[in-house]
Amino acid sequence: MNKDIWVYVEQIEGKITNVSLELLSEAHRLKTKMQRPGQVVAVIIGSQLEELISTVQEYGAQKIYVADDKSLKLYEPQYYAAILKKLIKENDPHILLVGASALGSQLAPTVAAKVKTGVAAHCVELKISENDQLVAVVPAFGGKVLGDILCPKNRPQIASIKQGILDKPVKIEAVGEVIKVDLSFLTQVKTNLKPLKICREEPKGVPLEEAEIVICGGWGVGDQDTWHYLEKIAEKIGGAVACTRPPVDEGWAPGEHVMIGTSGKSVRPKLYLGFGISGATHHICGMKDSGLIISINRDENAEIFKVSDYGIIGDIKQVLPLLAEAVTK
């Protein structure tokens, strides 16, 4: 029985997603914790992947399975999962790490159902037990409770992790052996779905996941006009605007893609500024690991203050215009 740690390297439109590289680094970290470690192995699926292989090697894949075919240009759950199933059945990996992106969140459980194994979903931490088992820490009840998830009997032990939870990826040169996957079996894969196209909505300003400063607004921001101050401030200081659920529902925020929390994004900026955020557990789960956390809320009992370095009791409607003025001077 091998102890190989596999990473599904997700590419969309010829670009490897950041979380995939984070996972390669994490796989190496887990490997060092094991008594009898195996190799770090990458699987990449798509079309015209030649140029991506060197990146996968640079981030430490010691072996790379490449499934490259025109029919795989766009993600299709049955095709992609069938390839992973085939490779898992042939190689019996110990662990499989998958980025919990929109597509990865579907792929991981699909593969698991095909090979009858377990997935620890949206993990916040991965550990290795004394007998080299994966112990995945997952949030429940919006992050109010954390629990260890084990997959004692079935292989691989699958874990999915969102971007931004793990440390930034580091390069570890490896001369990864490239193995082309025989895809002739794909003609037998049945599906009722056909992916048509991907449409991108280019985000304005700094992407939330990469921002060093996150300016987050909640229900307490109160109205659209006050919301604009957040955008003005973010633009000026090179930060990203984020929000909790209510500003999405109210239409102040541009949409769920800037929402932080268990059903949104996880961020770890150097500085998090929270305005009018009560601190529901769902939200806290997605931002509590930020470097410095400053929150402003009118309610001195706001839950957000418990996870803040500085909790300022104040009126958003007064502080925001003044801050906007200060940074634009």
Added chain:
Amino acid sequence: MGLNIVVCVKPIPDPKYYNEITIDPVTKTVKRQGIPTIINPIDKHAIEKALKIKEQHGGKVILMSMAPPDAQETLLEGLAMGADETYLLSDRKFAGADTLATSYVLARGIQKIGEIDLVLTGTESGDGATAQVSSQLGEWLGFSHLWGVVNCEVKSQDDIYLKTKIENGYMEWSGKLPMVFAVSREINTPRYTSIMGVMKAKKKPFTIWSFQDLDLDEVYVGLKGSPTQPGDIFSPDMGRKGEILKISKEEAVELIIEKLRANGINIESFFSGCVRGERNE
């Protein structure tokens, strides 16, 4: 054409109250007493979508849930929205199921009803939030499946247009029934239940199926049939001092600017043009 649609719903503790949840340090169990049980909020968007499809094409909207017997009352709300009937899959043997074991039982329930064209779920539940049941349900049923559907037009059995969200964009798909898909919140706004709806709901068919009623292989059911096993549970370490400051708005801005500077953001001296205490309110 008439479509038979199953919507899988989950009764969960109301997410509004998760701040009140604690862990019993002795028994290592989650304490959630007093928190009301509701239908998982995203599941209502799935019910709404099913009702819309039924309004367009005719057919039936069937609710299904794997839950303890006391879920009956919670599920009434789905019937009050306009669903036609409910199947509750309930048995002690189902307890402790992970997503693979849960989706297995749901799939067998759907197969027992038979001739189902479309299965809808919400993207994830508020409590566990694994977002895995829809995909695994599709696998057990042998149906194609999609997760994160934000738009869906059913023109006919063989002509479905779907849109799913991805990071910074979306994907478009064409598809054919049968299918399973998990809808996102953005897909619609669920209707409110009327008093009439609630009164009608109590008269709608409500069936409870136990282990024996379904064609189940015990190795895939409940805790024993679950590849994942829970270990230790604990509260997250928040690790902050939580210094509470009662300061003026100028002092608040000063503090933020100072911390921005400390993080390498170069801001021209703020107080050169705005001296504290001089501003008129």
